[in-house]
Amino acid sequence: MFSTLQEVELFFKQRQRLGMKPGLERIHGLLNKLGNPEEKMTAIHLAGTNGKGSTLHFIKAALMANHYQVGVFTSPSFHGLRGHILLDDKMIPESELISILNKVYPYVSEMDKVGNGPTEFEVLTAVAFSYFAENGEIILVETGMGGRFDTTNSFHPILSIITNIALDHTDYLGATREEIAYHKAGIIKQHSPVILGKIENGPLSVIVEEARNNQAPIYRLGEDFYFEKNGGKIIWKSGDGKHSVNLMMKGVHQYSNVSLALQTLKLLEELDYNLDWLQAIDAMEKTELPGRFECVHRKPTVVVDAAHNPDGIKAFLHTVQKHYPDAEKHVIVAMFQDKATEEMLHLLNGYFDYITLTSFDHPRAWNPFQIEVEHFSNVKKINTDYIDVFDHIIADEKIYFITGSLHFITEARRYFLENV
DSSP, rough: OOSSSHHHHHHHHGGGGGGOOSHHHHHHHHHHHHTGGGGGGGGGEEEEEHHHHHHHHHHHHHHHHHHHOEEEESOOOOOOOOGGEEEEEOOOHHHHHHHHHHHHHHHHHHHHHHOOOOOOHHHHHHHHHHHHHSOOOOEEEEEESSSTTTOOOOOOOOOEEEEEOOOOOOHOOOHHHHHHHHHGGGGGTTOOEEEEOOOHHHHHHHHHHHHHHHTTTTEEBBTTTTEEEEEOOOOEETTTTEEEEEESOOOOOHHHHHHHHHHHHHHHHHHOOOOOOHHHHHHHTTTOOTSSEEEEETTEEEEEEESHHHHHHHHHHHHHHHHTTTTOEEEEEEETSSSOOHHHHHHHHTTEEEEEEEOOOSSTTTTTGGGGGGGGGGGEESSHHHHHHHHHHHHHEEEEEEEEOOOHHHHHHHIIIIOO
């Protein structure tokens, strides 16, 4: 049993050896042994290749501004193990984490003994759902990867949100947008409305079929609700609802994300949640998200952005051009090896004059020395020690951009916000 946070962290680190295992039978079995805490949550489920983190934060801010107690289960975390499980923006208390894991652990041991041990993420999900069964009025649950067979897909949401469909995690989710849509659509549940971002016809047909089979009403961006750009703000419309929003968060792709959040609020209102829209919109306008085009240092200016797939890179480049059109273009990159690394590097190579490749401590992290750099003329430096890379730029007066895996961005933020 556990008595300190360090013991808990070691336990989860050791379970990483189990890696990812497909299927939901283990999480369902574990939750059943715990008395099905997921059935005691009132929760919204979010999936999508990009944008689900931003959409989640917009919804959270609006609900908290309306005095709802909001839980969040997210992955990965910028603040260690406890940062996966938040209640009103506060990490789960150490005492609660230890207490809940001590209740979960005997069942994990039972499953280990019969060769069906739950993974690190499955145990973490069981802990989170156990916590939210007793805490929080509305819980926002972000999928880890995909949807249909993702560990989080073990509860019945009051609403589901699918932000978009793009190529990512192709080794696990499939090589086409239609195959990926099949996985994302798996979060749709019987009679629970689903809110969709802009999705191409092919993958859209997959999602529509899933919704039809589950008798789940669909609300589509661009069809059932939409936004118009008006200078630096947007005008959002849905039915007889109309609101003006001026975002602090950078990037035109955030207009779609906040539109999804506004439609979520509209449906919650129809479910008898009381909302003050002025307070909600004011909170969303002030929302900022760690790791999304975030300036983490001045002199030199260092901007981090977790653009971890080709569509994310395109949005990142668009935002760089809008906000730093005349900057000397220097980017530091580290990615997961199972991503579309060549496509992303080609995009960066066509935009940045100076590219540094580095790496970080993770089983899926790439080895940049295996990259055929002759295809990327602007890759000027490779150094797998990202700390050394950061140490060398700190005396510069240039503008640096750091992008790639969210795990890498987490390390970059920690370096610049905590150590410099």
